[in-house]
Amino acid sequence: MPAPDPEALLAWYDIHRRRLPWRAEAGRRADPYHVFLSEIMLQQTTVKAVVPYFDAFLRRWPTVAHLADAPLEEVLSAWAGLGYYARARNLHACAKAVVARHGGRFPANEVLLLDLPGIGPYTAAAIAAIAFNLPASPVDGNIERVVTRLHAVEEALPKAKPRIRALAAELVPPRRPGDHAQAMMDLGATICTPKSPACALCPFSAPCRARAEGTMLRYPVKTKKAAKPERAAIAFLAVRADGAVLLRTRPDKGLLAKMTEVPATPWSASEGAIPADPARHAPVKAQWRALPGAVRHVFTHFALELSVWRADLPAGTPAPDGARFVLPRDFDAEALPSLMRKVLAHGGANRPPKRS
DNA sequence: TATACGTGGTC
DNA sequence: TGACCAAGTAT
CATH class of the missing domain: 3.90.79.10 (Nucleoside Triphosphate Pyrophosphohydrolase)
Incomplete structure (x- = not known):
């Protein structure tokens, strides 16, 4: 079993990367505010649902300073329909914090990002990698799926998270870490999908243990959820x-x-x-x-x-x-x-x- | 570690 | 049709 080659993933990404409103053109650095706004909106939410909200927010509040100055009520009404409303409250609080603590610029520092309201381990790493090209390793649901299949991780989520994080971090290349993070997510979203992975098109097909064993759909293993009252x-x-x-x-x-x-x-x-x-x-x-x-x-x-x-x-x-x-x-x-x-x-x- | 926290789409 | 799923965070 060969080791996964991050360069092969980057080559795949250069051809198949998705065009999204918050992404920069190939080779460019995305605006940190755009990355921040999209990452908060994308938490547990599909790209399709986010796009119109992202466009509307950016039109209405073009910079983090504009958002910080907005009344919370307006932010909540603009967010209405997207769900998980704590995100909107934290988004607003975060904008204010970025202005107050960092002069209206997002810090190029994962630890400082993590200290902001509504920004957890995933989002701090995602902003660090995507907006600042720092060698951070965000792990979202896509990346969990890619990594657990690659290594046939039998341990169930959420207990397996630390292990998955370590395995994901091993993959981060010194070159283009921001593109690597986005490539992993695009791979999970378009190739290494939950129900019908397109392994024949995957740059990690050869080193993938689940692929070799034909057990792709087994991963990630998850603990059963309680029934809804x-x-x-x-x-x-x-x-x-x-x-x-x-x-x-x-x-x-x-x-x-x-x-x-x-x-x-x-x-x-x-x-x-x-x-x-x-x-x-x-x-x-x-x-x-x-x-x-x-x-x-x-x-x-x-x-x-x-x-x-x-x-x-x-x-x-x-x-x-x-x-x-x-x-x-x-x-x-x-x-x-x-x-x-x-x-x-x-x-x-x-x-x-x-x-x- | 487990639970609260929205919504819309998919099979 | 009822799970399951989608770029998680806060407590």
């Missing part, structure tokens, strides 16, 4: 005659923190355990009627079944404390997560009221 609740859609919908901001911590929501009963831990008197939780006293069907939304660690109750209120109805009426035309300025967009659509509140 179900939760249920009732969302209260109060719609004023002018079409405005009653919304409020969620608490500062926890799920969907600081995001906009449709008022609802507590999300009960067990199915069918909706409070006996749901109307007690309604944000205003009104004629509530249950809408047919429900909104189902699957989070990372539980699934939610939201029934929707709707009440139509007279024009001029004031919002109760802690809530506000928002016109559909202003929804884009709200930090509305996908779940809440679904609720609004289910209740027909995402479009102007019918003229009568």
